[in-house]
Amino acid sequence: MPQSAKTDKPEPFEKNLERLDAIVRELEDADLPLDKALQLYEEGMKLSEFCHKQLEEAEGRIEILSKKAGGKVVAEPFESEDTEAS
């Protein structure tokens, strides 16, 4: 079952992607001083790496919820014959 609540919630992927776009746009400004550019570049590279990590975060789990006695719902692995084979 996916973890219920993380205390420090990371920015969602789309926010990071937006920031990355903003960085690229800022970098494209010809008047940007070099040290600021390098700083942005570093931030951008870190963000890009983080985005790649976010793409890998999901573990490809496929679960089916099932109702147990007492109304409790639990998640169990779901196997469908042609999902594992592909």
Added chain:
Amino acid sequence: MEQAILNFGPAKKIYSVAELSLEIRNLLEKQFPDVWVTGEVSNFRAAGSGHLYFTLKDETAQLRAVCFRNQARYLKFKPQDGLAVIARGRLSVYEARGEYQLYVEFLEPAGLGALQLAFEQLKQKLVAEGLFDAARKKPLPVLPRAIGVVTSPTGAVIRDILRILRRRFRNMNVVLYPAKVQGEGAAQEIAEGIEYFNRRALVDVMIVARGGGSLEDLWAFNEEVVARAIAASQIPVISAVGHETDFTIADFVADLRAPTPSAAAELVVHRKQDFVTELENRARRMVQIVRLKLSEAQQALTELRMHQAFQTLATRVAERAQRVDECVTALDRLIQALLHTARQQWLRASAGVVRYDFRRHFGLKRAALAERERRFENEFRRVVTERRSRVAQLEAVLRERSPLTVLERGYSITRDVEGRIVRDAGQVAIGADVSIHLARGELGARVREKKL
């Protein structure tokens, strides 16, 4: 009798059959130009002409009906005996047989009509509440952490969805809420699934799906409880019910309607490769820009060097750098010459071998030559590497000692008024003017104090 007839003399009107029929026909047509009538089909007959003939009946009465080819074309079902229907049309008289009959313009099965009515009524109600408004639609997350699916755990739908998700984004997490998708209690289960995902915040987006079927099969998705659950969902909902041509109330309320369950799987997340490509494009662009900026800065620095106070020092550094360069060039030329000679020798030697006894010694000689060549190449490479690293060392030392580098680190050069470099505090008197060269710019200063 005769008397009586005579009494009515002048007012008497004797109809011909046709005349009377016409009058009756006019009366009927005026009175019943558009009627709805429900009953059971019997004596159904589809004529070769395309016209349909049948009788509508209930427990106590019968009504002849005809549906001409032009109207029959638009029927979405095939009438048959015993089917309860609702018919709409006009009444008229078929004079040839002396029968009145219903000329049918519209026909639908009675049960289905009720569903359609319910569908329209709920749709109107929800439209009035604004539940279909575009402004209510939530955007889908670009990259969901997990995708919820509310559908039947068996059958093609979930398999199709999973197969496509796996193909597009292999490591995507999927949570299936198994729900009945037709029959008694299906709507409740679907609604519970939507509410469950909202309560537990397990997923960032959900697909509510069902495969194709008749209107009755899809009916759960037209029920208010499902519409309300979708409308109340904080998590974006994609509806994927039936085939492309099927529209349900759930489709109207959902944040996005997918034409089929497979299409929903394609809409819910981009291909992983697309994400990767996008990220790579941005990274490449950043590298490009920064490289350009660095080379611009380097050029600016070179220009600065040419103009500033360090020119003489720089010249000396440059002279030495040039000497190093010359050494490198000379070395390269020497190595090239050596290599050339060696190759010539090898070529001559190998030509000799070929001439000498090609057939018998070819293999042997060739191996020996290859070995010799390999050894020579290795030796050659070793010498080059050695020389190059020596040169590189020299360059590094030189660069290290460059006053420019030292200044960049925060050191400065102090000169007295004659321009001599001050290395000893004893060299200047208190009150003397000195100039201090920094990495960038120069300061004029006066000696206030000396510590020897």
